[in-house]
Amino acid sequence: MTASFDTIILGAGLSGLTTAYHLTKQGYRVLVLEKNDRPGGAILSHSLGEFLCEGGPNSLQETPEFISLVKELGLEERLVFGDPKSPRYVYWQNKLIAVPLSPPAFLISSLISPLGKLKAGLEPFMPKGNPDESIAEFVERRLGREILVKLVAPFISGVYAGDPKALSVAAALPRLKALEDEHGSLVRSLLKGSQKQQGPRPIKRLCSFKNGLAELPYALARSLGEAVQYQSNIQRLEKNRDSSGYRLYLENGTSYDATTVICTSPAYIAATLLADFLPEAAQALNQIVYPAVATVCLAYPDGAFSTLTPSPCSTGGFGHLIPREQGVRSLGGIWNSSLFPGRAPKGWQLITCFIGGTTDPEAQTLSEEALFQTAHRDLQTVLGVAGGAKNLTLTLWKKAIPQYGMGHKERIATILKETEKLPGFYLAANYIDGVALGDCFTRAHRQSATIIDFLKTLQTQLKASDREA
Ligand SMILES: Cc1cc2nc3c(=O)[nH]c(=O)nc-3n(C[C@H](O)[C@H](O)[C@H](O)COP(=O)(O)OP(=O)(O)OC[C@H]3O[C@@H](n4cnc5c(N)ncnc54)[C@H](O)[C@@H]3O)c2cc1C
Secondary structure, eight states: OEEEEEEEEOBBHHHHHHHHHHHHHTOOEEEOOOOSSSBBOOOEEEEEETTEEESSSOOOEOOOOHHHHHHHHTGGEEEEETTOOOOOEEETTEEEEEOOOOOHHHHSSSSOOOHHHHHHHHHHGGGOTTTTTHHHHHHHHHHHHHHHIIHHHHHHHHHOOOOOTTBBHHHHHHHHHHHHHHHHHHHHHHHHHHHHHOOOOOOEEEEEETTTTTTHHHHHHHHHHGEEEEEOOOOOOEEOOOOOEEEEEETTTTEEEEEEEEEEEEEHHHHHHTTTTOHHHHHHHHHHHOOOOEEEEEEEGGGGOOOOOOOOTOOOSSSSEEEGGGOOOOOEEEEEHHTTTTTSEEEEEEHHHHHETOOGGGGGGGGHHHHHHHHHHHHHHHHHOOOOOOEEEEESSSOOSSSOBBHHHHHHHHHHHTTTTTTTEEEETTTSSSHHHHHHHHHHHHHHHHHHHHEEEEEEHHHHHHHHH
């Protein structure tokens, strides 16, 4: 006999677990099926003695949904905060230079030349571009090449491990594009916004937990108990013959029935499940590219850092980003022990380097030893560390972050339109409308509300047809 649920959720990453939590709270029978033997998906925290390494995301920006979830789970005391104003550095011509975080800081920054500042200052007079431009085209047109190369491209490496020439501005940076569409200028809308704002703009804190980000998915999974089932690799989806829902088959042949299904797995997995019913959606899902990224965690004693240049010891900060033009392989590094407390023992600094991404596909073929050596060599170049590194952990994500490439918005619209042909089947993953952890909470909130509406409507229809019978 096949067990039956109101909702089956595919994947116990943050999206799947948060959605399951909301639905369970409302009394629905939910099953989360996860192919791995742990919750968290991309979130992967490791304790190594007194070092706390993150193999995936390092921090998240607080959102109202996140804070209320933390309170409900009783995790408030476990939170740690990083200073959102911690300096971020860009490595440019053999120096680390702080990224200007405000208009006055921009005006005096040595990172951008006077000509580059002048070009950015002319931004309000720039005409609108094509509806689907790349990030590179958009930024170069509005703000100039220097801003693209020194600020925006390294930021895009940091968020998407992506190439600004290949990403759609409307999909990957929708707020920036909306500013142009609504106000005709980014600078003008910034000025209007600061005039309207009463008092200082609230700053969103950077958050994690004492034992790393994985505390959150583990707490969610604990609260869901047996509703989360591990080592459950879903291989096939079937529509029930009487259209009353779906049957999901695991690799080992076990099957489960559900009235509704939420798929939070990456796009290429969703594509295999949908290939038989919705070939057009499957084809569009398969077009979403996921580059490989390695996260390499290394530690150095405080004495390895010079006091003369910015570093986790001398100035503190969030980390550094490296424009591709600078001849350094790593995309950048997060200064974990400077950002959050409790990441390294006293007298040590922990740094996570990112290697790979769209612009360096060969990085995934490097051996572990070569990846550690690359990260160490790049930290010698960028931070001038002296002496050897303590190699801590290395995680190679063969398919790391979905790229919101050209035509992504239209691709997603096609996929979502197609899935409307499967009532009660939903896609809720990070390739749809935001890769940040904060976006996962927003999506989970919205998705659980949609599922609840669907189940309530179905119940009402069933009652009505019972009465008629
Ligand atoms: C290296 C890296 C660094 C990042 N840094 C940050 C950061 O600092 N801040 C930030 O906000 N975001 C960051 N992100 C992005 C963020 O971590 C992800 O977008 C987010 O964690 C996605 O969560 P999810 O639950 O939607 O998907 P996932 O975490 O991918 O979870 C999907 C789950 O589905 C499971 N699954 C897949 N196929 C099947 C199947 N057939 N059957 C059953 N289960 C299946 C997977 O095992 C996985 O557990 C980073 C991502 C990476 C990879």
